[in-house]
Amino acid sequence: MFVDWFLLIYLTNPYMTTNLTFEKLFFALSLTVAVAGCGSASDKKDETPQDSSIVATSITETIPVPTGTTEVFKEFDWTTIPQSNSEIGAFPYVSAPAGFYIQEKDSYSESKTGYSHLKDFNKLIIFNGQSFFNAEGKVAELKFRRKDENAEWNQYGFDSSVDKYLASIGAKLLAKLNITKAQEDFLNKDDDKAIYNHIIGDPYNDPVRFYALNHPKGKIMFQVSSNTATGEIGVVELADFEQTIKAPTAVQMKKDIDANGKAILNINFDTDKSTLLPDGQKAVDEILTLLKDNSSLKIAIEGHTDNAGTAARNKTLSAERANTILKSLTSRGVASNRLTAAGFGAERPLVANDSDENMARNRRVELVKK
Structure with a gap:
């Protein structure tokens, strides 16, 4: 049917007969026969879907589907x-x-x-x-x-x-x-x-x-x-981390202030924040004990950082940390006229910032007697 229809158009159309080569005609006829051979959807109603099922299964097995992401930290096995x-x-x-x-x-x-x-x-x-x-x-x-x-x-x-x-x-x-x-x-x-x-x-x-x-x-x-x-x-x-910093005690702080006019403390905060970590809060609790046991003592709370980051950011951060300690103490009954807070960033290092250990020493809070 499809072939007869095509031949009829070809033989009655002078343009096609003069411009279509024999090779083009043969290709067109072949394509038409192929299309005719495919049939319509209604012709396939009685066929079983087994072949398509097999193809789908083989594709699934050949191309594995990703099951996760590599953006995760896990313990090494x-x-x-x-x-x-x-x-x-x-x-x-x-x-x-x-x-x-x-x-x-x-x-x-x-x-x-x-x-x-x-x-x-x-x-x-x-x-x-x-x-x-x-x-x-x-x-x-x-x-x-x-x-x-x-x-x-x-x-x-x-x-x-x-x-x-x-x-x-x-x-x-x-x-x-x-x-x-x-x-x-x-x-x-x-x-x-x-x-x-x-x-x-x-x-x-x-x-x-x-x-x-x-x-x-x-x-x-x-x-x-x-x-x-x-x-x-x-x-x-x-190797497991070995903590070498000991929590400061009120007694030791008093000894250091009497001997040197100040106590140097390593108080831990969140990275690049002024939020106290749990062991940092314990150190502030000891400062509170120091001030309650020595009611005439007045101190300047001074924050210091290492030299990582910009000078402006370090100065701001050290001041914020000193003020966090001050607010914690005044909120629990220490008179505000006994305390001041200031931040010096990396301006006053104890040692050169040339190693991780030295940088840790420079990240500190000093309680300076007034």
């Missing part, structure tokens, strides 16, 4: 990492490949310690392909350079040496990561420098490789990054 008894030497457990050296933190000279930078307690953010993990403990950063300054950087040689060495000591490759926008927003939501401070290299442009080593010397994790110009390794030997 060390039972998935077999213990290794390989010889690994001393921390940081990695040396430079032949032709390379580990540089000092702030210069191109060769490191004498085996690392570029060391932090007694810090963290590396580790990725296992499914979630992130805060690996806390002793952290070393290693930056590598070519011994021959005129030699071309050999990324393949560097990567091969590092990856094969880590495999040889029993370290397991967990994942490779190029930071996505969603992961960037997740990791930096509370600290816009979290990725910069806790993942080595440039994970936005160069994939970072993550390894875990379960060893009698400890649980150790590695970050490895390289590109066509440089290579870096981050190493963390996991």
